[in-house]
Amino acid sequence: MKKKVLLSPIDPVHDIGLKMIKRGLEEAGHEAFLLPPDLKPEEIIQEGIDKQVDIILLSRTLGYGVAELLGKFVDLAEATGLRDRVKIGIGGMAIRPELAAELGFDGGFGPGTTVEEAIAFVEGKKYNPKAHFVKKEKKDMTATYDYTYKHPEIGKLLEQIVDGILEWAKDKSSPGIERAHLREEMIDLRAKDGASQELKKLQEEYASYSDDMIANFYRKGEIISKLRRFTGEEYRAFKDFVQRSRKNLQTPSILQHVEGQPIVWVQYGTGCPFMDIAHIKVSEAWGADGVVHFDPSWAARTEGYMEGFLTHEENGSVITPENLFEIKNALQDSTLWQVRAHRGLNVTETVVLAGLCGADLTKINIAYGSMAAGTDPERLTVDSIEAIKYAAKFNLPYDLPTNEELAGVPAHKAFAGMLISTALGIRLGARPILQPLFAYSPEVMINGRMEDNYVDFNAAKIYALRSIINAPIWPGAPIGFLTQTEDRVQSSVTTGLHAGLAASLGVDAISIASSDEAYSGGPIAAPSRCDTLRSVGEVFRNLGQTRIQSSAKAKSWSDELVLGIEQVLKAVLKKPTFVQALYDGVLGSKEEGAYPGRNGAGTIFTRNMV
Amino acid sequence: MSQVFAQVLDAVDLETFLICDSEEEGKRLILKMLRDFGFTDVDTVFIQFEGPGVRVRARGYVHKPGDRYGWLKIKGEE
Numbered sequence: 021m022k023k024k025v026l027l028s029p030i031d032p033v034h035d036i037g038l039k040m041i042k043r044g045l046e047e048a049g050h051e052a053f054l055l056p057p058d059l060k061p062e063e064i065i066q067e068g069i070d071k072q073v074d075i076i077l078l079s080r081t082l083g084y085g086v087a088e089l090l091g092k093f094v095d096l097a098e099a100t101g102l103r104d105r106v107k108i109g110i111g112g113m114a115i116r117p118e119l120a121a122e123l124g125f126d127g128g129f130g131p132g133t134t135v136e137e138a139i140a141f142v143e144g145k146k147y148n149p150k151a152h153f154v155k156k157e158k159k160d161m162t163a164t165y166d167y168t169y170k171h172p173e174i175g176k177l178l179e180q181i182v183d184g185i186l187e188w189a190k191d192k193s194s195p196g197i198e199r200a201h202l203r204e205e206m207i208d209l210r211a212k213d214g215a216s217q218e219l220k221k222l223q224e225e226y227a228s229y230s231d232d233m234i235a236n237f238y239r240k241g242e243i244i245s246k247l248r249r250f251t252g253e254e255y256r257a258f259k260d261f262v263q264r265s266r267k268n269l270q271t272p273s274i275l276q277h278v279e280g281q282p283i284v285w286v287q288y289g290t291g292c293p294f295m296d297i298a299h300i301k302v303s304e305a306w307g308a309d310g311v312v313h314f315d316p317s318w319a320a321r322t323e324g325y326m327e328g329f330l331t332h333e334e335n336g337s338v339i340t341p342e343n344l345f346e347i348k349n350a351l352q353d354s355t356l357w358q359v360r361a362h363r364g365l366n367v368t369e370t371v372v373l374a375g376l377c378g379a380d381l382t383k384i385n386i387a388y389g390s391m392a393a394g395t396d397p398e399r400l401t402v403d404s405i406e407a408i409k410y411a412a413k414f415n416l417p418y419d420l421p422t423n424e425e426l427a428g429v430p431a432h433k434a435f436a437g438m439l440i441s442t443a444l445g446i447r448l449g450a451r452p453i454l455q456p457l458f459a460y461s462p463e464v465m466i467n468g469r470m471e472d473n474y475v476d477f478n479a480a481k482i483y484a485l486r487s488i489i490n491a492p493i494w495p496g497a498p499i500g501f502l503t504q505t506e507d508r509v510q511s512s513v514t515t516g517l518h519a520g521l522a523a524s525l526g527v528d529a530i531s532i533a534s535s536d537e538a539y540s541g542g543p544i545a546a547p548s549r550c551d552t553l554r555s556v557g558e559v560f561r562n563l564g565q566t567r568i569q570s571s572a573k574a575k576s577w578s579d580e581l582v583l584g585i586e587q588v589l590k591a592v593l594k595k596p597t598f599v600q601a602l603y604d605g606v607l608g609s610k611e612e613g614a615y616p617g618r619n620g621a622g623t624i625f626t627r628n629m630v
Numbered sequence: 631m632s633q634v635f636a637q638v639l640d641a642v643d644l645e646t647f648l649i650c651d652s653e654e655e656g657k658r659l660i661l662k663m664l665r666d667f668g669f670t671d672v673d674t675v676f677i678q679f680e681g682p683g684v685r686v687r688a689r690g691y692v693h694k695p696g697d698r699y700g701w702l703k704i705k706g707e708e
Contacts, residue, residue, distance in 0.1 A: 248696070260704045292695035294702065298639055333696035506676040508645075508687055541673045543695055545641040 023142050026073040028055040028064045030089065035079035035112055037133070044135035050142060061093040068102055075142050079112040086114045087123065094124045109141050156272050156354035158380065159283055159309070161492045161528040162417045162451040171488045171582065177589040178443035185401065185444060185598045191626045192402045195229040195323050200368035200406065202226045203325075207341060207376050230324030237326045247338065250294070250329040258294050262350045265301040272352055273307035275557040278565050282522050283356070283529035284556055287498070289314025290543055292331040293343045297350045302546045306553040310356030310380070312497075312531065313347065315339045320364025321394065321619045325373075335543075339370060344377040356380045361407055362421055363389035365620045367400065371407040375414025381453075382411055384445075385420040387437025387607045391614040392424035397602035399620030405444065412449040419453040419494050426501060428462040428613030431481060432584025437607040439585065440598065442491065453492045453528070456481040458518050459501035462613065469577065474503060474514075475521055479570035480577035482525045487582055495522050498533035508551055511535040516555035523560060524568040532556060635668070636700025638692040643675065649683040656684030664690045 025045055027038045038054060045052040053071055055064060068076050078093070080086055090110060097103040110120050111129030120128020127141045140147035169175025206222050209215045227235035236242040243249065250258070275284050286308045288296045300311050316336030319325070329346065330338050337343065344359065351357055358381040361370035367384070374382045386404045390397035411418050420441050422434035438454060445452040458478045464470045469477040478495070485493060500518040504511040512535045522530045534544045535551035588606060595601040608614030635642075644664060650656045657674050664672040669690025676687040693699045 254698065254702060257702045257704050261702060264705065290695035292697075294699070295640070295693070295695040298699075298701075302639070331696050333694060506687075507678070508676065536675055539675045541675070542671075542689065542691055543640065545643060545689065546639045547643065 023050045023075055024071065024073040025050055025052045025075045025077060025142055026055065026064070026068050026071060027052055027077050028059060028067070028079075029057040030059075030061065030064065030078045030080050030093065030110075031082055031112075032058045033081055035081055037111065038077070038079050040135050041077065041138045044139050045142060048139050048143075050139075061089070061096050064093070065096050065100055065102055068106060069100065073106060075107045075109070077138065077142075078108070078110045080110060080115055081113045083114040087119065090120075090123050090125070107141075109138070111138070156274055156309075156352075158354055158356055160417075161283065161453055161494065165490050165492050167446050167451075168490050169488065170486075170490060171586075174439070174488050174582075174586055174589060177586065177593060178439055179447075181440055181589065181592055181598055182443045182447050184593075185405070185440075186447070188597050188599065189402050189405050192624050193627050194368075194399055194402050194620070194624050196365050196399070196403045196620070196623075197368050197406045198229045199226055199324055199366070200372045200410070202229070203369050204372050204376070207373075226324065231322050234322060234324030234326060243326060243328070243330065246334065247326075247330045247332045250331060254294070255329065258297070258346075261294075262297065262301075265350075266352070269301065269305050269352065272304050272354060273557070275307035275309070275553065275560055277557075277561045277563075280526065281560050282494075282519070282527050283309040284519070284553070285310040285312055285356070285358070285494075285496075285529060285531040286534070286549060286553070287312040287314055287531060289316075289336045291316070291334050291337055293329065293337055293347055294331065295543075296337050297347060299544075299546055299549060300347070300351065300355070303549050303553065304352050304355055306550045307557055308355070308549075308553060310358060310529070311351070312358045312383075313337065313339075313344075313360060313379075315360065315364075315370075317394075320366065323365045323620075325366060325369060339366070339373060341373060341377065344373055344379075348378045358383060358419075361418075363393035363395045363400070363617075365395070365399070365403075365623075367395075367403040368407045368410060371410040371414070371416065371418075375410060375416055379416060382407075382416045382418045383421060384408060384411065384418045385422070385438060385441050385455075386444075387434070387441065387602065388421050388424045390602055390617050391429065391437070391608045392427045394617040395619050396621040396623075397616050398599050398624055400617070401599050401602075402624050403620075404441070405448070408441075408445050408448045408450050411445070412451075417451040417453055417492075418445065419455040419496070421455045421497050422457055423497065423501075424608050424614055425457045425459060425461040425463065427608070429608035430463045430584070430612065431456070431461070431477075432581050433588050433606075433608050433612070435481075435485065435581065436585045436588035436592070439488065439589075440592070440607075442489070453494050454485050454489075455494050455496050456485060457497070457501060458495045458499040458522065458530075460503045461501075473571075474500075474518070475568060476570050476574040477577055478518075478521060479525060479574040480581060482527060483574060483578035484581035484585070487578065488585070492528045494529040494531070495527055496531035498531045498537065500533070504533055504538045506536065506539045508535045508548070511538060512551045512555040515552040516559040519556040520559040520563050521568050523563055524566075530556075635692050639701065640693050641689050641691045642669065643687055643689050645685075645687045647683055647685050650679075651683075653677055653679035653684060656686055660684075660686050660688040664688055 109127035117128035359374035534548035536548035671691040
């Protein structure tokens, strides 16, 4: 039912809140009158009588003498008879609900009161804060892309390279692939009763494809000395912590101010799954949309995974089925979860575990993983093909990081490598996501491409990729790499500005660092995650649908990148195999800082020899 | 350390401006301050000396990954 509402500051200054409430009331179909500031209580009451209003809403910003003034207003309202037929509410910076009730007001609204809350008071309805929150939901970044090549020549080159890779790899396997198949069976068996003998047999077979320290876990129950198991008491307390955190976080923050601003990811891997989850809960509360699991580098160099709830005091959190299941179970329903599988000797099994543990995405890139992350190119190519097949099977999109740029590989070479793994994924039925770096990389330092600004070259990367293929883009990882320092403010600002650029370019997602990511003396602290999440939210709010404009240089650099990519792909095709191209530095040379990895060298075998 | 420290998720950061004559002096002072507060695992995350002294962000770790966390207790059982 339509109400007549009188809005008045009972103050020498005006309250912007009343203007917002007036607008809200009118939009809701009510009639609202806003009086000027600095009126006496008698004047306000007279206006209420003359206009025959149903409700009076007052606001008071100044705290001085507030109780006396408001007491006087209520007394006058009673004396004139207005109090009997008009509902009176009071809000503003100086008001607390307890004070309002004590003075005889029908409603009191302190700082932080929403327009919706005031409208509910006018309409006599119970205010439900959750009714006005937009429900946070997971977003599929790949949903609107069809992966068509916009650059036919590059598309053709990529298809030829993929033909060659699949032909070369068709009869090859590795210990990692065999373990991945066994892991799938083992997890399946664990769900069945009375399968312990069969499981033991599979574990023994798994051990035969593993390094000694992993084999000792399955054969003797020994865990690596740097690890420890959680106690039962810790586990019970952890479950309690998760339950309380979930209860306290019923409406996670939303960083995006307008539709289409990028999904925001943070990375975790403190070494301890429980600490990880604490950081994840903080990140979720401050608006992160997705979290990326970082595993330890020593584990990537080890053949095989252990089992159980395991923690340690080194960077990266150990992948075990139990650790992943617990992390997954602790996440908010709206939180996207990625488990990385881009390098190391357990790539295929990682995708299997990611899929079986309920991850939303994984991460695979042969060129980066082998040229700048230590894994033998031959081994990683064979394992990644199987990993991509699993990613398709488990419906896990995967992003392709190009962090070899940080070693010094030029962007066009890193992009050529990324596009090859992209094309491979498309062929195998998976859904790849391009991940160019937004970074102050060695290449741009040497060539002075960011001497003026951090915008043009990063924008050029996006323009180049968009001119080649219609695929999702997720700059990382994290954005602003090598622009951040240990200075909390500087780091938060540069992260926010790079996020603003990403939003301007309309990309699908970003990964962000914490404000202490550049500090190397110890682990990241949770409040530093809040810093950069707040920063990104503020920049998204500040920009809305406006855009940061790149200069003409971005377009010319984009053209250069595309030409460079095409030349690199042609050079790859001149080599006997893609793997040989990796060894020979076509996708990043030793002079540029890329070195073919050695982990897993010589471990490939042909399937008919298994 | 105070019982409240048990509730610190991981670390306490202290940001301030110290009047001093060099970055080294500022670093020595802030680390002493943290130790005086009862922190044992201390470091400077960021320090910048200009003019009258240092703008500094120092950190005392209370819980590092893999530790037994004081906050990881069932509510009501502590």
